[in-house]
Amino acid sequence: MAVSDKQAHDPGFGGRIIAEAIRLEEDRAGKLLDEPQALQQALERGGDFEQRIITRALHTRKGSKLQQAFESLHQFRFWFVIVAVLLALFAGIGAANAVFRDEATVNIVLALAALLGVQLLMLGIWFALLVFRPGSGGGGTLGRLLLDGANAVGRRIYRHHDAALLLQATFALLRRDGIGRWLASSLSHTLWATFCLGALLWSLLELSIRQYDFVWGTTVLSEQSFVTLISLLGFPARLLGMDTPDAELILASRMGQWIYEGRGQWSALLLSAIFFYGVLPRLLLALLTGALAWRAIKALRLNTGLQGYARLSERLAPRAQNIGVVDPVPPRVGREQDLSAPREAVGTGAVMLIGVELERDDHHWPPQLAGVEWLILGRADERSQRRDVLAALRAQSAPPPAVVLVVCSLARTPDRGTQNFIHEVRAATPAPVWLILDEAPLLVARGGDPEARTQQWQEMAKVVAVDHMMTADLADAAHPGCEALRQALGHLKVSH
């Protein structure tokens, strides 16, 4: 999730292991460690979500204890590997020593098989596993054994919960992106390289200070196959210009010929074979897989989608920061309540009707109400219309209207614009002003609550001293509001 250019420092593999260990611990406990100061630290240090997770983990109490355990475990692991490497070296020396135990003659094929055979076989298995079963870890059996061994011993030595937790966490991470595979392979290759190096050095020593005769023998195989085999083994050395046994010498060295010649060539063959088929490939592979492991570790990121991490996102990765109020509410907003007295209908003129921000089209305008005649002053949606309506209303002075009906839509939210208009309407006429709330079904269709909305209009009506307010769906003759309106208007007439 790194988007920023400023790349905060990488917490490294160790930090990730600690974070992973904390996650496992929290997962086991079923709840997060409640340490606000760690969260605070993480928020202050910043970085992307993963870095914040790690900072938090490192700053928990458990996290700092784990760091100590991690250090000692790390040292232990280092010495464990050193010991293993030394053991491999001695194993190589031992193998070479076994080959040269017989003082006088050395069977060249047996010697090569003892020093290279197992190693080449294991290399083949490693390669086959890597190609055919990459998911299984791709070999590196020896390295795997070593890692397992280190952990098993480590667990026994550090009989502490923290160490076990760290090992678990390490394993969880090693499983990702083939890190474990490359690491184990790299260790395997290193150990074999040391083994071969030990064998090479010991052989060199033996051949330097003692005299051996090289022979070979067979009962059923043809001589030619030995010639081919040995030429093949000597091939890299020959490329480098070293003197290795030719076909003649090979045939001459067969057991029972009793011709001991070409000791130099035979020695060169043996040593070069150990080097070229043992030390060199293993060393190169160790470097290669080591580089791959290193790269995978560098590229490793915690899987922040895991439930243990994901639940931190709310607290660790805010999407926004509040700036707060930049321009506060003034002490008093809006129109002061109009305290003028409610008006009685005194005028003998017509019932006048104004439509405000209604959604009816021209076919449904003006509204009809059976038994009631009203004079339509017009619709007051636009500013110009409002001006016209107000002018027309002012012109109705003799006789003044009986009542002015302002029909508003319940689908609208009452606003100060409408409020000011109604105020001006009331100022323009001596007649009482009634607010009729139409189009309730529209509001309902939009999922609004008519009662709450009526309440809002009621509050506005109070501010501008509307003389009467009622809800009537004028499009629906059967609506009880229509009957109520008819009666209220009829009542006006009767009183005159």
Place this chain on the structure above:
Amino acid sequence: MDASLNITVVGHTNTGKTSLLRTLSRDENFGEVCDEPSTTRHVEGMKLVLSDGTPAMSLFDTPGLEDPGGVLDLLEHLAQMGRYDGPERVQHFLQMPEARSRYEQEAKVLRQVMQSDAAIYVIDSCEPVLGKYKDELSILTYCAVPVLPVLNFVALERTREAEWRAQLARVNLHAVVAFDTVVFDEHSEQRLYERLRTLLDDRHDRLLSQLLQDRREQAHWLRRAAAEQLAELLLDSAAYQRLMPKDTDPEVLRLDTLRYQDEIRQREQQCVDALLGLFRFSRRHVSEQNLPLVDGSWEVDLFSPDAVKHYGLRLGGGAAAGAAAGATIDAATLGATMGLGTASGTAIGLLLGGSSTSLKQRMLNRMRGYTQWHVNEHTLTLLALRQLALIRVLLKRGHAAQSSMALIPAEDKDWHLPKTVKTARLKPDWSRINTDLFDANRIDRHRAVRDLTEELLSKL
């Protein structure tokens, strides 16, 4: 000047300005939201930040423009008095006494707009294009800042989106975004930022690109994390098991069963809480978001006999009858369940797959003379489907028109449990509710979580 980006959100009263800010900031506590006029009377701001904490832009919430007609009258009057251009007129208006009295609220908005790099004009798209809205647009053009109209509530049936788009085009506002603050999805949010980028000066390009990229990654991450939560829930529940001695008293058995059901319920609740947390809803606000939850819990109990019927799941004939009768437990010996009669050690070993020897031994010991309780398939299906439905709702925020009955879509009703879940039923050490057996580090469990997450993601 610095590259910080200030955007003011304007609009008529009650069009959802504060909701827009809440949605963009994923902060449900920002400001105050209410279906009432002029809920917001002050100008309040917040910064959108990237994942690494870098601020990307500041957004300011303003009170509604309630009387645009009156303000426009004044501005036009000013125009008659002298040859002022738009911004000059607005500045002039802000100096007038009316800007501190009658039009105090409008003046607040305009002052903020004039200080901003752009304005987002929020429209309730269900409203007809009334004169007052046209007036608001005219006032905004006087301010001479780029305006991005945002159509809110477009998901409602009665939206007048087309009318609005036509009207906006008439006043030369062609870059319009439909962004529903109630039915929200990540793509409309990205479109909003993209449109903003096209409206703004080049120097804001980098920040907006980063914001876009960041939000895209977060959306991706969120889906994955949600699917992973569900995968964990399903594996925990499927692998859950409890053992009871064969000759347990029926009353004790009944009470035990209730307790076991409760453990599953709690686990489900944990998942709901985690999901709400991921999507940054608190339990307190759940009811406001029209989620199918009551106080952050499911309305219908998982083990209630009506649950399957309630969600209208189609289960195979006999199974449905059984499930409807509340028979949601498999109380049988493991051997009998698997049709093995007397389960031998090897058979159980086979069933447990690659378990370690010690586990097999432990299992064997536990199995002898015990019956096993675990969650049956129908309940698991129900568990999966309703969480999936919840995630879908959360991905779209709250949907106003959705009732809990319609929650599980029809095409899901024939859904079968993924194979991984079925496998989990034979792996008691996969369930973290089985605290004594659970092993967080098992490779097969990791794989199962990964596979199941993928499968669930494809359903989102």
